Amino acid sequence: MTDNKIILDGKEVSFTPGETIYEIATRQETFIPTLCYDPRLKAFGACRLCVVDIKGMKNPVASCTTAATAGMDVSTSNERIEKFRKTLLEMVVSENRELEVTPLRSIASQELTLLVDKYDAHNGRFQGAQSGHSKLDDANPFLLRDYDLCISCYRCVRVCAEQEGDYAISVMNRGFHTQITTEFNGFLKDSACTFCGQCVQTCPTGALGDKKALRNA
């Protein structure tokens, strides 16, 4: 095979140096599920839903953070990968209190629900403690913060930093106690937030919502 070509699901495709497997697959209109990915942001590799198999590698790799190299033989979907994705979604859902959120919360708010439906992953197989807690009482007229629905994909934190340069949203605690928050865990109106709404538009679960749209419904 010549340089800058990989095998993607049995088909030879060209790539530009630096392109990730996910970007190549998307260009080829090959579906790979994602949750922490937003094309405007640096790839983060947190949710692992975008994993693919590469021939010769023992474990699946995250396609959103793996750059293609010449000669790679990639499988984007097979029994093992699909089972892996379904299990991941089942674990995410075990943490997420509500899947039936109104699309009025944001454009992206249905992403998790659609994937759970697609993979039939809403079966309660995993149960236990749930992390995160809400900030529903945040006294601002624009942004609903409902962290009971948060899956810690960090898209809101990253869009605020990378697109807006605001750093109004951040993270506190670690591991199971990780919580999306603001500076000093205060209200948004007391933070550097400009209420641009970028965080709402990228949130894949409706944990962040547009209060104005919800008011007018």
Ligand code: FES
């Ligand atoms: S989309 Fe690749 S790890 Fe989340």
